[in-house]
Amino acid sequence: MVYADLHTHSTASDGHLAPRDLVHEAKTIGLGVLALTDHDTVAGIAEAQSAASEAELGFVPGVECTVHYNGHGIHLLGYGFDPSDEALTRHFDRYATARIERAQAIVEKLQSACGIAITWEDVQHQVPKGDGVVARPHIAAALQEIGAIESVGDAFDTYLGDDKPAYVPLPEVEAAWMIDQIHEAGGITAIAHPGHWLPGRILRGLIEAGLDALECVHPSHDASLEAYYRNRARANDLLVTGGSDFHGPLHATARGVGHTGLSRRAWERIAAACT
Structure with a gap:
């Protein structure tokens, strides 16, 4: 049973539910813990945190950062940091x-x-x-x-798409720098959906930069891919994270909040690392 969904999006980025409504949905289905991980923003965290407190739902401040490593784009998840951290807010x-x-x-x-x-x-x-x-x-x-x-x-x-006629790239933010910023704000970091694209040399470089975890549990990972990344996490002493990557009922690949995530025991390992 899914206890913690550590990958969700709200209207603060490209999700379809307001942060408060996202929390309500998580509470309704019986989740124990929710993380809000909007793209490159913490704007929805205060609202979600307040709603989670009212609903007596465990809540983790999160973010999904667009970063690069040696010119390759990666999505980096941050958890448990101070969302009011001045350096992060400026960025x-x-x-x-x-x-x-x-x-x-x-x-x-x-x-x-x-x-x-x-x-x-x-x-x-x-x-x-x-x-x-x-x-x-x-x-x-x-x-x-x-x-x-x-x-x-x-x-x-x-x-x-990345190779299509209207594509324009975002500014490149170095992954190592972002890992440092989240650590300095008291958080931990994970690679989002590594099954999308994560060569071994990239993973090794990110581990050297201080990476804490891999998002092994994700809707795009089938059982064999999840097992593969769990083994990679174990071999490199990394934590395992997971979540639904929920954007909302109107999203092209819509699945509900809590459809994918972590057991209570797996969540407790993440919680310990965030304290």
């Missing part, structure tokens, strides 16, 4: 601005290179309250709403 504020600039550049490419009549206002309409982190899924949703594509998946396959 996320700067990165939010960079995401807006990137999204505007993508819109310009969609207009000029792809001949699509999309506007920046179309994208802003997809960002809840207009104050969340702007991400490619928001642009994909805008493309779907104006009828340029049939689904969000089509948007990535045709225009927004």
Whole structure:
């Protein structure tokens, strides 16, 4: 039985539920612990933490950071850090601005290179309250709403994917630097969904940089891949994390909060490392 879901997203980034509603959903299904891990922002943590306290649900401040190692993009999860840490707050504020600039550049490419009549206002309409982190899924949703594509998946396959005509990269943040920042803020770090792409040499370099854990349990990992990464974690003295990567009921690969995650015993190992 899943006790802790340590990978979820809210409207503070590209999720479909407000932080408070996400906590309510987790409580309703009987989860013991929830981590909010929005992309490159801690903006939803205060609301989620308050709601979790009211609901008597265990809560872990988290984040999913976009980082690079030797030029290769990786998603780094942070857990148990101080969300008010000044250095982290400055970084996320700067990165939010960079995401807006990137999204505007993508819109310009969609207009000029792809001949699509999309506007920046179309994208802003997809960002809840207009104050969340702007991400490619928001642009994909805008493309779907104006009828340029049939689904969000089509948007990535045709225009927004890493090798597609409207792609614009985000600024590169060094993984080792981000690991240090999260450690200095009192947290631990894990590689998100390593089965997506994690060569051995990259893992070794990240371990040398201070990596604490691997997200072995993820909806995209089948049983054999989960076992493989559990073995890698064990061999390298890394903790095991896991979660649903929940974005909401409207997400292309939607699965519920708590669909995937950790047992209580596995969570207790993470909790001990976060204290």
